[in-house]
Amino acid sequence: LGQSIQVARVRRRVRQRDLAARMGVSIGTLQSLEAGAPGVSMGNLAMALLALGNLSKLDDLADIRQDDIGFLMDVDALPQRVRLRSGTGRPRYGGRLKVDASPDGALL
Template identity: 45%
Template sequence: MARTSAAKTALPAPARRALKTLGADVAVARKRRRIPQQLLADRMLVSRQTVQRLEAGDPTVSLGVLASAFFILGFTSRLEALLSPQSDAMGMSEELARLPKRIHTPVADDLDF
């Protein structure tokens, strides 16, 4: 009997929906470029079933497979910018909240001639 991956069962519902949307978006991009699944699979060096799983939003598909699809479809820059620090509004607000309220001039103790 095949083992079921915990990635399929333990993934939160919003993350599952996001993967389904991402997979559907990959399928739309492929179709707009008029690339058959088999040709995309050949270019990615994976099986057609893997492309089908990617487009279905299967969470067990590797990040490398997704990155390969992004590269072939011309979306590498979007993958690079996915979690860039510049687009992390929550992280920036947390960082600003931790800044000190007052800044003091450092005391110069080093008067050793």
């Protein structure tokens, strides 16, 4: 993430000093963010994205469609067979999680 912030800043020809001022943080905080330091807050990341005009990228971090591991875990939790409930003709899933996926396999 930090490297992406740095590349976006350099592509826009923005100095660290100027981006830090737009974010309302010190140059050291911005340098820590760009270096990928684990102690930098999500708020500072959001401010950097906002200052660079990329705030929508923050949505991508928590987008469940990008969670391949979670998708595989859900698939593993699917029942091995589906039985009809007696008398109703409706499927019974055995209480396991049902994964909703689009035709191309992406989560909805």
